[in-house]
Amino acid sequence: MPKPSARSVAAPASPIRRLYPLAVEAKKRGKKVYHLNIGQPDIPTPEAFMRGVREAKVEVLDYAPSPGIPEAIEAVVRYYGECGLQVTKEEVLITIGGSEGITFALTIACDPGDQVLVPQPFYPNYLGYARLTNVEIVPITTSRADGFHLPPRQEIEALISPRTKAILFSHPGNPTGVVYTRKELEMIVELALKRDLFIISDEVYREFVYDGTHTSLLSFPEVRDRVILVDSISKRLSACGARVGALVSHNRDVMAAAMKCATIRLSAPTFEQLGLVAFMADPDHQKVVQEMIGEYHRRRDLFCSLLREIPGITFRVPEGAFYVMMGLPVEDAEAFIRWMLTDYPGTETVMLAPGAGFYVTPGLGKDEARAAYVLKEESLRRACAVLADGLSQFSRLPAAQAAERG
Amino acid sequence: MPKPSARSVAAPASPIRRLYPLAVEAKKRGKKVYHLNIGQPDIPTPEAFMRGVREAKVEVLDYAPSPGIPEAIEAVVRYYGECGLQVTKEEVLITIGGSEGITFALTIACDPGDQVLVPQPFYPNYLGYARLTNVEIVPITTSRADGFHLPPRQEIEALISPRTKAILFSHPGNPTGVVYTRKELEMIVELALKRDLFIISDEVYREFVYDGTHTSLLSFPEVRDRVILVDSISKRLSACGARVGALVSHNRDVMAAAMKCATIRLSAPTFEQLGLVAFMADPDHQKVVQEMIGEYHRRRDLFCSLLREIPGITFRVPEGAFYVMMGLPVEDAEAFIRWMLTDYPGTETVMLAPGAGFYVTPGLGKDEARAAYVLKEESLRRACAVLADGLSQFSRLPAAQAAERG
Numbered sequence: 001m002p003k004p005s006a007r008s009v010a011a012p013a014s015p016i017r018r019l020y021p022l023a024v025e026a027k028k029r030g031k032k033v034y035h036l037n038i039g040q041p042d043i044p045t046p047e048a049f050m051r052g053v054r055e056a057k058v059e060v061l062d063y064a065p066s067p068g069i070p071e072a073i074e075a076v077v078r079y080y081g082e083c084g085l086q087v088t089k090e091e092v093l094i095t096i097g098g099s100e101g102i103t104f105a106l107t108i109a110c111d112p113g114d115q116v117l118v119p120q121p122f123y124p125n126y127l128g129y130a131r132l133t134n135v136e137i138v139p140i141t142t143s144r145a146d147g148f149h150l151p152p153r154q155e156i157e158a159l160i161s162p163r164t165k166a167i168l169f170s171h172p173g174n175p176t177g178v179v180y181t182r183k184e185l186e187m188i189v190e191l192a193l194k195r196d197l198f199i200i201s202d203e204v205y206r207e208f209v210y211d212g213t214h215t216s217l218l219s220f221p222e223v224r225d226r227v228i229l230v231d232s233i234s235k236r237l238s239a240c241g242a243r244v245g246a247l248v249s250h251n252r253d254v255m256a257a258a259m260k261c262a263t264i265r266l267s268a269p270t271f272e273q274l275g276l277v278a279f280m281a282d283p284d285h286q287k288v289v290q291e292m293i294g295e296y297h298r299r300r301d302l303f304c305s306l307l308r309e310i311p312g313i314t315f316r317v318p319e320g321a322f323y324v325m326m327g328l329p330v331e332d333a334e335a336f337i338r339w340m341l342t343d344y345p346g347t348e349t350v351m352l353a354p355g356a357g358f359y360v361t362p363g364l365g366k367d368e369a370r371a372a373y374v375l376k377e378e379s380l381r382r383a384c385a386v387l388a389d390g391l392s393q394f395s396r397l398p399a400a401q402a403a404e405r406g
Numbered sequence: 407m408p409k410p411s412a413r414s415v416a417a418p419a420s421p422i423r424r425l426y427p428l429a430v431e432a433k434k435r436g437k438k439v440y441h442l443n444i445g446q447p448d449i450p451t452p453e454a455f456m457r458g459v460r461e462a463k464v465e466v467l468d469y470a471p472s473p474g475i476p477e478a479i480e481a482v483v484r485y486y487g488e489c490g491l492q493v494t495k496e497e498v499l500i501t502i503g504g505s506e507g508i509t510f511a512l513t514i515a516c517d518p519g520d521q522v523l524v525p526q527p528f529y530p531n532y533l534g535y536a537r538l539t540n541v542e543i544v545p546i547t548t549s550r551a552d553g554f555h556l557p558p559r560q561e562i563e564a565l566i567s568p569r570t571k572a573i574l575f576s577h578p579g580n581p582t583g584v585v586y587t588r589k590e591l592e593m594i595v596e597l598a599l600k601r602d603l604f605i606i607s608d609e610v611y612r613e614f615v616y617d618g619t620h621t622s623l624l625s626f627p628e629v630r631d632r633v634i635l636v637d638s639i640s641k642r643l644s645a646c647g648a649r650v651g652a653l654v655s656h657n658r659d660v661m662a663a664a665m666k667c668a669t670i671r672l673s674a675p676t677f678e679q680l681g682l683v684a685f686m687a688d689p690d691h692q693k694v695v696q697e698m699i700g701e702y703h704r705r706r707d708l709f710c711s712l713l714r715e716i717p718g719i720t721f722r723v724p725e726g727a728f729y730v731m732m733g734l735p736v737e738d739a740e741a742f743i744r745w746m747l748t749d750y751p752g753t754e755t756v757m758l759a760p761g762a763g764f765y766v767t768p769g770l771g772k773d774e775a776r777a778a779y780v781l782k783e784e785s786l787r788r789a790c791a792v793l794a795d796g797l798s799q800f801s802r803l804p805a806a807q808a809a810e811r812g
Contacts, residue, residue, distance in 0.1 A: 045465070045467040053677055060450055063446060096675075099672055112540055131670075132667070266505055266646070
């Protein structure tokens with residue numbers, strides 16, 4: 001009996017996947033679990049999008065054009081115009097979510113065996129896309145104390161080898177919530193020019209900025225040919241299940257290569273593209289997104305104020321996205337998170353994402369956890385009360401028992 | 407300015423892509439073009455599917471589970487039951503079309519640099535999936551004279567190297583319409599057992615069989631652990647744009663690896679999965695498919711009888727799918743197809759897919775073309791009349807002119 005090869009499909013041994021069954025069991029025991037571990041928005045998908053799906057005029061559901069339905073591409077072009085970014089129809093390709101956009105970008109920028117720089121902690125699926133495309137991720141380590149902002153340029157430059165073809169990051173950042181300053185972005189731009197790199201900028205959280213402003217990498221004219229923007233409607237339309245994103249570049253060779261990738265997989269799903277078209281045709285669409293961002297802003301402020309009250313938790317207020325990467329007053333965050341699911345008494349508990357899952361360097365992030373503040377106010381309040389109590393109880397466990405739990 | 411690498415994104419230089427702009431120009435000149443080149447069904451997508459999309463109860467369009475929405479998986483399990491194939495929920499994973507299914511199967515079966523055997527002529531996108539996964543296709547050449555049935559076992563076995571990990575084919579075949587006999591399938595099964603290969607069986611045309619019967623590779627118990635079935639609703643539901651397919655295997659390691667691939671890309675589109683659920687819940691769903699197959703059966707019989715009347719065209723009646731791979735009485739089929747688009751006089755013309763695009767061995771298929779009989783009866787009649795006239799006129803061109811056109 002042949003065994004499937006373990007190569008590229010060997011997704012990172014994500015701690016969160018080890019913990020999920022424990023959450024399922026906890027719920028079976030009747031426990032209420034506050035899922036601070038998931039970055040899945042809970043806000044209803046806009047009605048205009050849903051109407052676009054329901055009222056789609058489709059008789060034969062044939063392949064959509066590989067680069068996207070023309071009206072969907074036009075909707076994306078218009079969206080960037082509203083963001084102050086001038087792109088043409090030829091510079092936009094509709095992808096099957098941001099996931100496919102990053103896979104395409106790595107395929108375009110790299111040959112098998114090439115390297116990309118990625119600030120860590122980073123979104124763990126980046127590792128999956130890199131393995132599927134046989135690309136190696138070289139981490140740029142950032143720290144909680146610096147709010148996960150970038151280290152000095154010379155530290156990054158020291159990581160560059162002849163095989164380094166690109167730098168990839170999410171901006172605003174998942175799991176860090178970091179929004180890079182203009183100065184940091186200028187440093188990346190200079191580095192890309194000096195060392196001949198592509199910049200793969202994952203801007204799916206573009207609107208989720210509460211302090212300062214978001215500067216898109218598309219707005220730097222000196223790297224027009226080097227930037228590959230990856231985008232998605234998943235977060236800003238609360239439509240993760242739509243699987244509609246976009247790859248954007250001013251570089252014609254990049255777009256030609258992206259078109260080849262797109263042709264191979266034929267097309268992105270039709271109905272969800274039509275949902276996007278209808279959403280962008282709604283005169284209120286900007287207001288709908290702004291109201292949602294306002295809600296997340298309030299949640300961030302509330303959540304951070306609640307976290308500040310919990311002894312031993314350390315964090316810097318994130319500028320964007322909807323995550324807080326925090327330090328916990330424990331040696332092994334995963335052991336604590338597991339204990340909360342298996343042994344914490346009472347009727348409620350909290351699930352966090354262990355920090356180590358967002359790093360590739362062994363040992364980093366061991367005392368960290370990521371929380372997503374995608375719950376409603378009352379749930380956030382309860383979750384933080386439970387978290388505070390859990391940390392307090394866990395700290396009083398005999399050391400031997402705590403270690404055993406790890 | 408960095409140039410994107412040409413590696414895996416270098417999709418085959420498909421002749422059909424060179425010809426498309428000529429078809430667009432012909433239409434701009436007011437010409438009616440009968441597109442015999444495309445395998446896109448023209449039959450309306452079943453109403454039950456469309457109702458499933460329109461009436462979907464979704465408030466927050468969140469990520470569907472990575473292996474598929476449970477009801478969609480159950481619908482697929484039920485569908486196989488109706489086909490006489492027993493599979494469990496754990497043996498089915500919903501993919502983003504057959505395209506993703508084949509990409510997953512190659513990723514699972516092969517390491518980078520490994521080889522897969524593929525009978526040629528084959529669906530050109532196979533080459534794209536292989537390049538994206540860094541797998542090499544080793545062609546098994548079949549011929550028109552044999553109706554594209556497989557060569558003797560020793561010929562195939564001679565192509566196997568230590569790097570050969572799988573055999574991949576579509577069954578019924580695109581572009582050949584071949585339906586492998588039980589004897590041929592037994593030969594493949596024996597070979598897989600003897601030489602330790604996976605069998606990747608692309609059965610998206612399962613129902614499209616007009617002569618003989620279709621035997622699924624899933625029905626051979628001796629290769630339960632070796633078969634990876636790739637499927638899709640694109641053809642049988644006339645729903646190419648749904649991007650809903652399935653990967654099916656009795657091998658638990660294969661399914662675990664497929665699950666890792668699926669997790670990396672998060673989920674398949676939601677609404678189209680719900681369309682499939684609604685379609686399978688329609689008590690008339692089998693009748694709907696059978697009526698569609700009946701229509702294709704009539705078209706095949708008509709189309710073949712019309713082709714038989716055209717001097718110089720050679721073909722064997724295909725047993726399945728909706729394609730005929732024919733020999734044309736010309737030296738260079740692509741030159742003839744181009745001439746039909748650029749110089750053929752009158753108000754109508756025909757577009758075929760050049761045969762060479764379905765082979766990887768240079769020189770093969772040069773006098774062949776693929777036609778898809780996905781047009782209505784009256785259009786098929788006109789298309790064949792135009793094709794006959796075009797061949798007659800092309801044959802009377804001065805040889806020098808014909809060569810120049812090539």
